[in-house]
Amino acid sequence: MTVFALIIINKAGGLIYNRTFHEGGLNKISTNDYLVLAGTFHGVHAITARLNPLKPRVGNRSSTSSSSGPGGLLTRPEPPSGLEVLESENFRMQCFTTLTGVKFLLFTDPTQANVDLTMRRVYDMYTDYVMKNPFYQLEMPVRCDMFDRKLGSYIREINNR
Amino acid sequence: MSYYFAIIGTQDNPLFEYEFGTSKQGGDGQARFSEQARHLNQFVLHSSLDIVEEVQWTNGQLYLKVIDKFFNNYISCFMTGGNVKFLLLHQPTATAAGATRNSTSVGANPTSPQTEEAIKNFFNEVYENYIKAIMSPFHKVNMEIRSPVFRQRVAAAGRKYL
Amino acid sequence: MAHFGPGKTASSKEQAGLRYPSNGKTIYHRPLHRTKTAELSQASFAYLFSEMVSYAQRRVTGIQELEKRLNIQGHPIGLKLLDLLLTREPPRSQTRPLTIIALLHFIKINLWTHLFGRQADRLEKSSNPDTPDEYMIIDNEPLVNAYISVPREMSQLNCAAYVAGIVEGVCDGAAFPARVTAHSVGGKEEGEMWPGKTVFLVKFQPEVLEREALFGKG
Numbered sequence: 378m379t380v381f382a383l384i385i386i387n388k389a390g391g392l393i394y395n396r397t398f399h400e401g402g403l404n405k406i407s408t409n410d411y412l413v414l415a416g417t418f419h420g421v422h423a424i425t426a427r428l429n430p431l432k433p434r435v436g437n438r439s440s441t442s443s444s445s446g447p448g449g450l451l452t453r454p455e456p457p458s459g460l461e462v463l464e465s466e467n468f469r470m471q472c473f474t475t476l477t478g479v480k481f482l483l484f485t486d487p488t489q490a491n492v493d494l495t496m497r498r499v500y501d502m503y504t505d506y507v508m509k510n511p512f513y514q515l516e517m518p519v520r521c522d523m524f525d526r527k528l529g530s531y532i533r534e535i536n537n538r
Numbered sequence: 539m540s541y542y543f544a545i546i547g548t549q550d551n552p553l554f555e556y557e558f559g560t561s562k563q564g565g566d567g568q569a570r571f572s573e574q575a576r577h578l579n580q581f582v583l584h585s586s587l588d589i590v591e592e593v594q595w596t597n598g599q600l601y602l603k604v605i606d607k608f609f610n611n612y613i614s615c616f617m618t619g620g621n622v623k624f625l626l627l628h629q630p631t632a633t634a635a636g637a638t639r640n641s642t643s644v645g646a647n648p649t650s651p652q653t654e655e656a657i658k659n660f661f662n663e664v665y666e667n668y669i670k671a672i673m674s675p676f677h678k679v680n681m682e683i684r685s686p687v688f689r690q691r692v693a694a695a696g697r698k699y700l
Numbered sequence: 701m702a703h704f705g706p707g708k709t710a711s712s713k714e715q716a717g718l719r720y721p722s723n724g725k726t727i728y729h730r731p732l733h734r735t736k737t738a739e740l741s742q743a744s745f746a747y748l749f750s751e752m753v754s755y756a757q758r759r760v761t762g763i764q765e766l767e768k769r770l771n772i773q774g775h776p777i778g779l780k781l782l783d784l785l786l787t788r789e790p791p792r793s794q795t796r797p798l799t800i801i802a803l804l805h806f807i808k809i810n811l812w813t814h815l816f817g818r819q820a821d822r823l824e825k826s827s828n829p830d831t832p833d834e835y836m837i838i839d840n841e842p843l844v845n846a847y848i849s850v851p852r853e854m855s856q857l858n859c860a861a862y863v864a865g866i867v868e869g870v871c872d873g874a875a876f877p878a879r880v881t882a883h884s885v886g887g888k889e890e891g892e893m894w895p896g897k898t899v900f901l902v903k904f905q906p907e908v909l910e911r912e913a914l915f916g917k918g
Contacts, residue, residue, distance in 0.1 A: 505746075505847050506847050506849065509743075509746040509747060509750050509847035509848075510750065510847055510848055510849050511749075511750040511751070511752075511753035511754045511757070511848060511859070512753075512848070512849065512850065512851050512854070520849075520851065521849035522849040522850075523847065523848070523849040524849065526895070
């Protein structure tokens, strides 16, 4: 039960955060390789999102307008999610894309449970300690002590469980 | 009885003033100051500020009661937390003053407990409205209060208690 | 200022250029006394404060100037809260603070509870005999800094300068003119326990101490 690493990719495909929590889980690669990984994943994700056809809205065909959801609100069809999980023998990578196009990649042990929950908490912390920080510039690398600290103690708690 | 009420800022600058008469005992709420007295009132009121400064550090109450007297003019004072002074000059009608020394009616005897209480209630109501006035984000300290609603509220408090 | 007769008052309601809310209710129609449970969203405050800091950061040359701007933003709030919190006191304890200690207690208890929902953590007097005019209000984790990480190149900055401005406003309003500054001390003495620990240093003007000596301690 281990969380190995977290990578955050901005909506343009740039690496903005990269942290390893557990020694020996993943091999070390150079910073440059991380940048390449982020860019490549971004591209692959974009292609898989295009491969994935739009889901027709179920049971909404008969109504007058296909774009009006429950309660008469205008809703868009669910966007294609693209690549979500990547599994290998030694690790499992889960991707979460926010509404603004930021991607969180969490590398964990293949047997790790409740990754969705962990991801949710990481996203919470990102919104709290990064987005509410007046010194953070959008799309730029995340350098927030408070985020590092809170994230570190949360993941440590999971890894020691 | 006629009243002259003024709010004095921290730099001894006037922020608001209002004249009115008693509404008790059949008063019509009109001030009965002579034209000359109206100018004198401002001097009398402001001259009491020296005494306020002496009293304010020995008495932590907001309401400092009657703090000064000039002939037949009595000055009651109320200090806000922000060191803004509410001063009320009250002038009992000349004939009534001497004759009804022991009278307890608000209009006649300016130092009776009943009068003190009435003025206290008046000040408290004005204070409440004053705080609402300064809560405006456009209000800066020591700014003149021009709100017509505030003026109406002060007038209403005067009618209600004095 | 001109004299206004009572006659003029009635007509002033129709003064040109004044707009009234459509329901006819102004701030004067609303009660001053709030229910105790009224709470505000911390997230919306965090976003607002974040924008305030960004705004203050525009066209400033240094950290001192930035802190000064934050201080200025807080100052009027302190002036206003002083009167507001005083009226919300029960009538018998409704007294103006006359001594430094009474004032600091008012800040530590009433002001902090109103703003942050709890008291300040500690109140101290400077132990240095050269600075008897300095007092310290200590907050282990200031609410305004809850989500703020100051970049390393600005390590001198503490955004609680805004709260310092509020405290300064209260002191100035109560006729205890003072300079209040916020200093980060987390991670120094008591280690990692409170990384955001902040000391609000209240330095009173000499005339305050003179007066204090004159009127005695209460």
